[in-house]
Amino acid sequence: MEDFDKDLLSVQDVRCLLAKARAAQKILAGYSQAQVNTLVKAMADIAEQHAHELADMAVKETGFGRVKDKVTKNLLASRILWNSIKDMKTVGIIAQDKEQQLMEVAVPFVVVAGLVPSTNPTSTAIYKAMISVKAGNAVVISPHPAALNAITRTVELLRSALKREGAPEDLVNVMAYPTQEGTAELMKHRDTGIILATGGSAMVRAAYSSGTPALGVGPGNVPAFVERTADIKKAVRHVITGKTFDYGTICASEQHVVTEHVIADTVRAEMIAQGCYFLNQEEISKLEALIKNPRGGLNSKIVGKPAAAIARMAGVEVPPYTQVLVAEQARDNVGKDFPFSWEKLSPLLGFYRVQDAHEACELCMELLNYEGAGHTLALHTQDHLLIQEFALKKPVSRLVVNTPATHGGVGATTGLPPAFTLGCGGIGGSSTSDNVTPLHLFNKRYVAFGLIEPESLESGSQPTTSVTDIDIEALTRKVISQLKGC
Numbered sequence: 001m002e003d004f005d006k007d008l009l010s011v012q013d014v015r016c017l018l019a020k021a022r023a024a025q026k027i028l029a030g031y032s033q034a035q036v037n038t039l040v041k042a043m044a045d046i047a048e049q050h051a052h053e054l055a056d057m058a059v060k061e062t063g064f065g066r067v068k069d070k071v072t073k074n075l076l077a078s079r080i081l082w083n084s085i086k087d088m089k090t091v092g093i094i095a096q097d098k099e100q101q102l103m104e105v106a107v108p109f110v111v112v113a114g115l116v117p118s119t120n121p122t123s124t125a126i127y128k129a130m131i132s133v134k135a136g137n138a139v140v141i142s143p144h145p146a147a148l149n150a151i152t153r154t155v156e157l158l159r160s161a162l163k164r165e166g167a168p169e170d171l172v173n174v175m176a177y178p179t180q181e182g183t184a185e186l187m188k189h190r191d192t193g194i195i196l197a198t199g200g201s202a203m204v205r206a207a208y209s210s211g212t213p214a215l216g217v218g219p220g221n222v223p224a225f226v227e228r229t230a231d232i233k234k235a236v237r238h239v240i241t242g243k244t245f246d247y248g249t250i251c252a253s254e255q256h257v258v259t260e261h262v263i264a265d266t267v268r269a270e271m272i273a274q275g276c277y278f279l280n281q282e283e284i285s286k287l288e289a290l291i292k293n294p295r296g297g298l299n300s301k302i303v304g305k306p307a308a309a310i311a312r313m314a315g316v317e318v319p320p321y322t323q324v325l326v327a328e329q330a331r332d333n334v335g336k337d338f339p340f341s342w343e344k345l346s347p348l349l350g351f352y353r354v355q356d357a358h359e360a361c362e363l364c365m366e367l368l369n370y371e372g373a374g375h376t377l378a379l380h381t382q383d384h385l386l387i388q389e390f391a392l393k394k395p396v397s398r399l400v401v402n403t404p405a406t407h408g409g410v411g412a413t414t415g416l417p418p419a420f421t422l423g424c425g426g427i428g429g430s431s432t433s434d435n436v437t438p439l440h441l442f443n444k445r446y447v448a449f450g451l452i453e454p455e456s457l458e459s460g461s462q463p464t465t466s467v468t469d470i471d472i473e474a475l476t477r478k479v480i481s482q483l484k485g486c
Helices: 006-028 033-049 051-062 067-085 121-134 145-164 180-188 201-208 232-248 261-273 281-291 307-314 357-370 384-393 405-409 454-459 472-484
Strands: 093-097 102-108 111-116 138-143 172-174 194-197 214-216 222-226 254-260 276-278 324-329 348-354 374-380 396-401 442-448
Touching (some): 006 111, 006 138, 006 180, 033 051, 033 067, 033 145, 051 121, 051 145, 067 232, 111 121, 111 180, 121 145, 180 201, 194 201, 201 214, 222 232, 222 357, 222 405, 232 374, 232 405, 307 324, 374 405, 384 396
Parallel strands (some): 111 138, 111 194, 138 172, 222 374, 324 348
């Protein structure tokens, strides 16, 4: 293969995969909702069965995170996701309104381009494959090159589940030669119906500028405000649990603790008691130098690494039990010159003291507007009026209350839909503010019956019914029976 241009191979690979995906989706289009559900359940089952294997592969290949947490991610993307989506209507006639004489028909995008990052490779691949097929689509995955083997193995397992059910394996496929040129071809190709983009900002921008409909997500830079009425011990436990989960590689993980002066010393003491190490000024300077790469961005060498390992990289000695490295910051330390105010994708936290909830509100907005607008904010409080105030003002799509931001944001500990693509809304440059589910991966065709005659519009008289006594339910049954014969 050395004689071939890798970019050309990648582009050709993508074109072949798209052709196979379209052919497979044509077969899927004839499946009933029950048949589709059977396929998705089979995919969930095999992913659950191999959750540990895939987690181990991901950690060994990428060096990011820890196996036990990636197992949890794989279970969230398989069993827990299945339980959340199994009753969704996504095939054929999905809704009807007898009074307004309306029917809604699901129209799949046909082929989904699933861009998968190296930080959450196997779980994101499982998740995107399952929601794509549930919505009646095929999916072609563009894997991050640093996680190619783990993602390829994930796809092999999902394909084997489809094959056992007698379905076309090419409903789920993965690029064998991932390059920027190949991914660009995948995103721009006329056979791609929609892009699911999860990854770095540049890649998400490329997805939105491709000319193909896209669902992309921006960076998270999550503040966790511990307010004076909070259960401090529980709040700190939640922050540390969220921040250390898979060593901070989920975009919804906490990046800063913001707390009021009146309780700040108590919060700090509790954080130390639960395994946080507060850096002195010299140590902060060493860590700041490590956080930055030579180009001024985030140093990938710290991503998904344990706190003690990051400390060693910076030449800082910390107790071996250290869970999180914390740098106390001045109130105005927000922006490019202050790396602890960034999204750090590792067990590093900024710690800010403010006078009151009003100032906390302003600081959280500054942090989010610098990086992470539209994503997630965590609030630890018993003050329900404050929760309402934050809900009305904060530039986020998810305000998670009294729970770890990481787990709450992805729907593991909250009522939010389980997801690894978390929309950031218009303010974050995303086309949705939702946790993305199968319901985002099809369009709707509306069937609307006439209710009034046009003459009544002109005369201003009482509208007269144009269509009467339509049995929508009987019509629906007839249409479904005809579709099964196609």
